Amino acid sequence: xxxxxxxxxxxxxxxxxxxxxxxxxxxxxxxxxxxxxxxxxxxxxxxxxxxxxxxxxxxxxxxxxxxxxxxxxxxxxxxxxxxxxxxxxxxxxxxxxxxxxxxxxxxxxxxxxxx
Amino acid sequence: xxxxxxxxxxxxxxxxxxxxxxxxxxxxxxxxxxxxxxxxxxxxxxxxxxxxxxxxxxxxxxxxxxxxxxxxxxxxxxxxxxxxxxxxxxxxxxxxxxxxxxxxxxxxxxxxx
Numbered sequence: 001x002x003x004x005x006x007x008x009x010x011x012x013x014x015x016x017x018x019x020x021x022x023x024x025x026x027x028x029x030x031x032x033x034x035x036x037x038x039x040x041x042x043x044x045x046x047x048x049x050x051x052x053x054x055x056x057x058x059x060x061x062x063x064x065x066x067x068x069x070x071x072x073x074x075x076x077x078x079x080x081x082x083x084x085x086x087x088x089x090x091x092x093x094x095x096x097x098x099x100x101x102x103x104x105x106x107x108x109x110x111x112x113x114x115x
Numbered sequence: 116x117x118x119x120x121x122x123x124x125x126x127x128x129x130x131x132x133x134x135x136x137x138x139x140x141x142x143x144x145x146x147x148x149x150x151x152x153x154x155x156x157x158x159x160x161x162x163x164x165x166x167x168x169x170x171x172x173x174x175x176x177x178x179x180x181x182x183x184x185x186x187x188x189x190x191x192x193x194x195x196x197x198x199x200x201x202x203x204x205x206x207x208x209x210x211x212x213x214x215x216x217x218x219x220x221x222x223x224x225x226x227x228x
Contacts, residue, residue, distance in 0.1 A: 035158075041220075042202070042218045042219065042220045042221060043150075043152075043158060043202060043204070043218040043221075044218065045204075045215060045216035045217070045218070056215060056216070057215075058215050058216070059215075091157050091158070103160045103163075104160045105160070106157035106158050106159065106160075107157060108156075108157055109157050
């Protein structure tokens, strides 16, 4: 069964460093998403991406963040100059259609720890 | 902005039916999601409602009333594996520009024998 994959599973970085979180969405999906969940807190939507551009984003997704689909398979989230409060689990998701949200499939997540 | 309210915890018995409520306030409403999240795992999509009414999918059903800003998730024939957090999330456009999705804090359901 196709699934969303994410690498790495755990990333440790120093405050102020840049990190790139990688996701491989399901191959025939068209919409891609990033969410984050700080330990013990609620899931937060970051951004959705379609046709090589951002279609929705939250106020969390400021200039520190960027997303990219560098090739036909990967979808990345870049966090510039990481802060301690960026420590969280980051989930990538993908779905087939875009007019309305269809079933979103989540990856297993990348745990980011900023020291 | 967007505001979502759901109970923090619920307990129900294996084989029973449980209803998890969610109330929300938003402008530019454009859909409500329910997700299941087991501890330490990624969320799993359960349902998406954009029109009023009940949508059934196996043991799970989701109801939406847009005029009341209210939804519920109904779980039937509860199984022990249904013990998880159930997340309500609303998609809307509260201040123009980009739409946003806001999650509730989740309802932690414990199924007991």
